[in-house]
Amino acid sequence: MDTADTNNTLHSVIEGNYQYGFVTDIEMDILPRGLSVETVMAISEKKNEPEWLLKWRLTAYRHFLKLLETQGMPEWQNFNLPAIDFQAISYYAAPKSKPVLNSVDEVDPELIATFEKLGIPLTEQKMLSGVAVDAVFDSVSVATTFRKELSKLGIIFCSFSEAIKEHGDLVKKYLGTVVPATDNIFAALNAAVSSDGSFAYIPKGVRCPMELSTYFRINAGNSGQFERTLVIADEGSYVSYLEGCTAPQRDENQLHAAVVELIALSDAEIKYSTVQNWYPGDKDGKGGIYNFVTKRGICKGNGARISWTQVETGSAITWKYPGVILKGDNSSAEFYSIAITKNKQIADTGTKMIHLGKNTKSRIISKGISAGEGQNSYRGLVHAGRNAINARNFTQCDSLLIGSTCGAHTFPYIEAKNKSVQIEHEATTTRIGEDQIFYLNQRGINTEKAVALIVNGYAKEVLNNLPMEFAVEAQKLLAISLEGSVG
């Protein structure tokens, strides 16, 4: 980024402007607001789904209703959950132009332009080399790049809708096996109304030669996004997956309740990275996305590896705990997280590491950054079952506070059911004060850059885990997210 560029972003952020807050004007097919059996059936019908899937959705919907009636909304989180009117949301919004499966060049130019503006070029000439992208716009996937190249290796990378049609057996075998529809109220809602998402399958022994990624864009107002991602790495395979997301700037809150399931068979490795930049609301806390997401992976076979890396800068509320079930012996899992909250943003995030197999290892590195009136909570569960002999966990949980009006909280939970388990937990809290900023100012570094320097140093360990192409972007995003929050 050159200096002029930096200055522009600086001003836009100080003035409370979110870079990706624009709206695309495009003809949409939108279901009327409201949630009912008819809504669920209408979504299933639009997608021409098989009977089993509709049944699954309806079961999930009934479970959602039951939870809502008997338990209401969850209350254990470290924030006040604003009331959500599920009847005020439209559960399906798709551009009218039909998704084109064969050539990205036939996709509606308006959509191509939208994604290009977001830094995600989709056309053949401009595609990012080394990164295959599935572009999801509101409720549907509108384009997936590099499909042909990948299919030569037997890799399936396509929208969820297409996977249901073309690879129904795989979807049926794995859907809901890691995050059951009954897992929690938002997972139940997602199972009932999810309309699209991404699907990837890496065959035995194949090392996926490029990054797979999904870019989620919410565009329509009064709608929610409920996408579903399923990644299956067959024995001995490897894949690195990245998701990014943005949304227009609106005064109303919008709900994003996604589910991601990862399945790693014996000796397979999945790296899943998220750079989350949903609209965070304005500086008074008006508007913004409620990002209530359930993400979980399973190391199903021996020696499987799963790693979650997340950079959470956006959303009014982020509420998610990407976890791993370490079922296979000698399997390992990692969770690397940076969560930034500023203004009135809230993040309650962390992970669940469920050790079931022998000699399983997990590592948790969580870095919370709070500025303004932001509130950041780390919540983590490390569970080792009776058979998880020699299970190990290391947790490092750091909080960085910028200014004096923000807050950081940690809630580590540990459950060890056998004596051979080793669990280590380290935690630090650092506050950046005016004297540190002045020190850097005196050396010629302005306040914005000083904060960026401190934050990047602090977040380095997590950023280093992102695919190279995205680490730089994420670093910029961190700096931009915090501009204007000091001094």
Add this chain to the structure above:
Amino acid sequence: MLQIRELHATVNDKEILKGLNLTVKPGEVHAIMGPNGSGKSTTASVLSGNPGYTVTKGSIRFYDQNIITLKPEERAGEGIFMAFQYPVEIPGVSNINFLRTAIGEIRAYKGLPPMETRDFVKMFREKQHLLQFSNELAGRSLNEGFSGGEKKRNEILQLAMLEPRLAILDETDSGLDIDALRIVSNGVNKLRSSANAFVLITHYQRLLEHIEPDFVHVLYKGRIVRSGTKELAGELEAKGYDWLKDLPDALTDQN
């Protein structure tokens, strides 16, 4: 290069500087001495633009401009450097990365292109050698876990890297052992040129035996009450500051 005229400054609404005058020319070394709480660090803070201090009267000219309205980073860009009495620790930011950023920003302020990595490394090695600053320290986070003396030495390493026109050293000698004092003084002497100037704030004549000042000033109750040559430092060492109490009020307090 520097002209401070009738400078009054407050911190938390309390007036600390009460009509300070000081002129520094290129090539000169000035020492400022004076009892605890007389306003020496305040002078350094005001010169470097610490936002906690408010200038209520007077002017600070640096070359051809009044710098009172300049931000601290702009003053650094103009070539003003302060070695802090109490350097802060910044965890997670490596010394090297910090120096690269600082040099980059100051060069950008002057309209110069970024320094080549090769040149930076070469320069760093040179200065590291000059100040006998170990690789182990250089590789750590900025001042994190440094001893008091190591922090002071790091201030002078930064000074050597940033090559300011005016350097203010606030009690850099306090906390240095005898060898370190010699290394730091040698370093400063090597950096002296006809184009730059140093203001040394110190309590001890010892430093001034290593770095020979052209002028020595005594700061008391926010004003310079006596100026002289290096002999004045010896006199102070012998007499202490008791004599200040006998100065006429007109000299020490204008109100």
